[in-house]
Amino acid sequence: MDKLTSLKIFRAVADGGSFAGAARELNLSPAMISKHIARLENELGTRLFNRTTRQVNLTEAGTLYHERCRQLLADLEEMDASVSELGGSPSGILRITAPMDFGPQYLIPAIKSYQEQHPKVRVSLTLSDRFDDILKDNFDLAIRVTSDLLDSSLMVRAIADTTVGLYASPAYLEKYGTPRTADELVGHRGIHYSLSRHGPCWNLPEGSGTRKIAMEWSLDVNNGRAQCEAAAQSMGISQIPDFIAGNDLANGRLVEVLPELAWHNKIYAIYPHRQLLSPKVSSFIDHLGNYYRQHKNW
Template sequence: MQTELSTISIFVTVVEAGNFSHAAEQLHLTRSAVSKSIARLEERLGVSLFKRTTRTLSLTDEGTLFYEHSRRALTEINTAESLLDQGKISATGLLRISAPVLFGQLYIAPLMVELGQQHPDLQVELSLNDRTIDLVEDGFDLAIRIGTLADTSHLIARKLGDHRMLLCATPTYLQKSGPVHTLDDLQSHTTIAYPYSGHLQKWHLQDENKQDYAVKPNAKFMLNDMQAIKHTVLAHHGIAWLPDWLIHNELHDGSLVQVLARFSSVYFPIHVVWPRLAYMPLKTRLAIDQLITILPSQLKL
């Protein structure tokens, strides 16, 4: 049953002052006003909070329980008011996040470590897994999803950027092996591909006119780790199809160049998603703010 905060504050003051008269002096109220407030509180709660005699005032068992919880609640409220007065907003507790392995390592982990450093009482758990988890069932506060979202009626989503796959190689490899002018030219080049369940997946490409193409690479090297494929490409061993966010810096500094630049995969959205709840914890809101403020600019080529 909800009670007025001011009445609870009066109750706590009476307990700590030892009697109604001393509490009234501290609160700048009459003894009668304090007594009536306690009587109304007891009526709302349906219990007696004090054992009263002509000379002493002591707590009942119910009063002791109510005091202990009320004291903690008022302390938390005072702390919150103090933080607001200081212009500080601090998150506490455990923040659990799920993200794809490689994307999480490169982009999500640094941002969440930074968030944890900004909030000393916040504990951050980042679970890196390429499977789609159930946030509510698995107990996560938020997750990063790459690709078209499934039915998310029970989730809220905010787009962070886009993901696409690009053909790339080093200038040294292309000088040694010759230029690539058409998709057919790929068959005469060394390619490095990602196998899935023991099978090579086709490279699904789209040109500037939105025409779709599917190329099955005749791969010399097959590696089931995108970072390993990237390192192999950087060592001048061939052409690969890699996420744009993975080779962002290398395209900028020229250590990698895009092959057949008019072709790329379709764009897939990158979202942060979280459970649809009546109340969003501060830790979750601050994590989402961190992601939507910083990540979009990091993902732009």
């Protein structure tokens, strides 16, 4: 039996948790699936799955083997795609991680536009507000809204401009007053982004540096869209990017507070430092830059 085929079958069973599902996915008989798994287990001298009549679960050895198998197959698929792309159009799977609040409204349309030009590229998109390790987690590309770009093993390209400002509802400001200076933020209720690297404070530009003002937060939440909604519900003042606040700002649910203290920031495409960058990655980054120059609508 072909070892590469066995590994692909093992991955399909492990990912789906089913021999029958893997058989359907790979258009093979269940008996053939079982033979390949049995061959792998015989070669390794250990069980990869615990099987019951209802479910199939990875053993401890199977979990370890699955992690290495996925990485190996991903590298092989990337190698094949990179070589084939040199003689043709971009193709293969493009693995992207992006912020939860940016992806649905602003990244999905850009992906759609890209795939209309490059239909052979499939996109695997993971939305997360945490900074996933793109090397460890095998992403081709990350979209980040940050000023902390310290990892020298990564390449960075700016694809769009954004601002991070202070927002509150008209009702909140009518009740508690509108801050006219940074000092007047003291004592106001805040909505804290729990994944912030700056802690529970308002992080404000001051000259060429930064000023931090302690926040008396009413809500601590790990999602920017939830921050925005809490501010619109008059729960406090929230410091969020304009692409999150834009809709509520336009319809009057939010107003900007102290706009002169907004951070002027950038949205970045971040990718591993490689001498030979895959055409699907380079073409997608180019597309994002062009797309947002034409369609930046936040």
